[in-house]
Amino acid sequence: xxxxxxxxxxxxxxxxxxxxxxxxxxxxxxxxxxxxxxxxxxxxxxxxxxxxxxxxxxxxxxxxxxxxxxxxxxxxxxxxxxxxxxxxxxxxxxxxxxxxxxxxx
Numbered sequence: 001x002x003x004x005x006x007x008x009x010x011x012x013x014x015x016x017x018x019x020x021x022x023x024x025x026x027x028x029x030x031x032x033x034x035x036x037x038x039x040x041x042x043x044x045x046x047x048x049x050x051x052x053x054x055x056x057x058x059x060x061x062x063x064x065x066x067x068x069x070x071x072x073x074x075x076x077x078x079x080x081x082x083x084x085x086x087x088x089x090x091x092x093x094x095x096x097x098x099x100x101x102x103x104x105x
Contacts, residue, residue, distance in 0.1 A: 012048040016041040020056055020067075027069050038067025058088070063095035 023037035042060060045052055061068050068074040068090055075089040084101040 009048055009050055012044050013050055013052075016044050016050070016052065017056070019044075020059060023059075023067050024069060027067070027072050031073070034069075035067050039065075058097075058099070061090040061093060061095065062097055064090060064093040066090065066092050068092070 019037045019041040023034040023041070026037070027034040038060060041056075042065065044050075059067060059069065061074070066073070068088070070076045070088075073091045075091065077087045077089070078101075079085055079087055086099040086101065088097045088099070089095075090097070
């Protein structure tokens with residue numbers, strides 16, 4: 001039984017990766033289709049309780065849950081104030097997400 005669940009999660013992760021790659025390819029041609037792919041991927045992840053790798057996790061806005069891609073519908077800036085961090089601004093909802101960079105030693 002455990003082997004079956006592991007296989008299901010593996011297949012679900014591969015499906016999510018494929019959907020997000022399709023969304024990346026189609027975001028400039030057909031943004032509605034890319035949003036649909038992003039929403040399907042998010043639903044699969046929630047249903048299977050999979051933790052996505054960070055490069056895929058950052059492709060979804062934490063506030064409006066839309067699929068975002070730098071240069072298309074989000075803006076990415078590097079800031080040095082206090083601690084260095086990356087600021088991703090979603091151009092759909094206008095909210096900002098901050099990702100801390102490694103601290104100086």
